[in-house]
Amino acid sequence: MDRLIQALRAAGEPTRLRILVMLEGGSELTVTEICRILGQSQPRVSRHLKLLCDAGLLARQAEGTSAYYRHARSPFARSFLAGLDPLITDDAAGTIARDQAQLTAIRAERAELAARSFERIALEEEVLRGRAVNQPAVETAMVALAAEHPIDRLLDIGTGTGRVLELFAPHVRAGVGVELSREMLNLARTRLEANHLDHCSVRYGNAYHLDVEMGSVGLAVLHHVLHFLDEPARAVEQAARSVWAGGRLLIVDFAPHHLEALRTEHGHRRLGFTDAEVVHWCTAAGMASVTVNHITLPHPGPDSLTVTVWVATQAADAPTVRSLEVA
Numbered sequence: 001m002d003r004l005i006q007a008l009r010a011a012g013e014p015t016r017l018r019i020l021v022m023l024e025g026g027s028e029l030t031v032t033e034i035c036r037i038l039g040q041s042q043p044r045v046s047r048h049l050k051l052l053c054d055a056g057l058l059a060r061q062a063e064g065t066s067a068y069y070r071h072a073r074s075p076f077a078r079s080f081l082a083g084l085d086p087l088i089t090d091d092a093a094g095t096i097a098r099d100q101a102q103l104t105a106i107r108a109e110r111a112e113l114a115a116r117s118f119e120r121i122a123l124e125e126e127v128l129r130g131r132a133v134n135q136p137a138v139e140t141a142m143v144a145l146a147a148e149h150p151i152d153r154l155l156d157i158g159t160g161t162g163r164v165l166e167l168f169a170p171h172v173r174a175g176v177g178v179e180l181s182r183e184m185l186n187l188a189r190t191r192l193e194a195n196h197l198d199h200c201s202v203r204y205g206n207a208y209h210l211d212v213e214m215g216s217v218g219l220a221v222l223h224h225v226l227h228f229l230d231e232p233a234r235a236v237e238q239a240a241r242s243v244w245a246g247g248r249l250l251i252v253d254f255a256p257h258h259l260e261a262l263r264t265e266h267g268h269r270r271l272g273f274t275d276a277e278v279v280h281w282c283t284a285a286g287m288a289s290v291t292v293n294h295i296t297l298p299h300p301g302p303d304s305l306t307v308t309v310w311v312a313t314q315a316a317d318a319p320t321v322r323s324l325e326v327a
């Protein structure tokens, strides 16, 4: 009763109602963007946002010095917010349409920024994945995991442009990508919004200090992240910690290779990993077993790379927190 009354009070005000409606469909906006849409000052809008967060209707995701706001994902918030849209009456429709037009303009600006970054990154991806590795076969091997075991919660560590979230989206109930780079987060957000993947989100996060509850995900993924890290074992340990009993840790990375250009021109810290070292990191992190799959191009050339897919299974006695009651 108390929760419902607090939510009704929070939603029962014109500006807050506009905020709730503009964030429909999985949109994530900064306070600056919301101020721009509403045409109101930041202190005022921040107060409204705080009330909506306190009432459990919005979630705030800090990202460096700014923060993104979106609809909360608890079952209560979902059913409460789903009831609002059909109730918008004609006299409110003009204001909502104006907000929507502003939101479309903000999305277009973000998409333009993302497109410019994509161009640059796509070039690198073409070199790394299109020509040098058999990426279609790698992705087939990855999603085969989901076919074996449906996935409740996915955590994609170092999500980059969000490709792994997009790949697994049809097979998961909820997906979260964490990433250090703001530019990448912008790209991933644009990708998720363009594909209407409301059940997936991204946020700032560091592979070395995962802000994720122990045993709270069914599948954690490190896809082409370890070769950038100074301490890959630490990232594996953190990822393993997040996986619940019987859940999986999926690591995809290069087998040992000699393409020095990846170090000198692409910032790779390591030129691939042996099976023995990755299996050792997984078992040292408490995982029960690890399977290994090597994937090559059908007709490898001198610069082709082998990609290894390691799948570690979490020990049966590991902590398990299956609640999806997350903000």
Ligand SMILES: C[S@@+](CC[C@H](N)C(=O)[O-])C[C@H]1O[C@@H](n2cnc3c(N)ncnc32)[C@H](O)[C@@H]1O
Residues within 6 Å of the ligand: 157, 158, 159, 160, 161, 162, 163, 164, 178, 179, 180, 181, 184, 205, 206, 207, 208, 222, 223, 224, 225, 228, 229
């Ligand atoms: C080659 S990209 C791979 C992106 C994505 N996993 C994919 O395969 O499409 C590596 C990503 O890891 C991110 N990254 C590097 N160090 C990180 C860290 N300590 N924590 C989180 N992300 C990190 C980089 O910013 C980059 O986006």
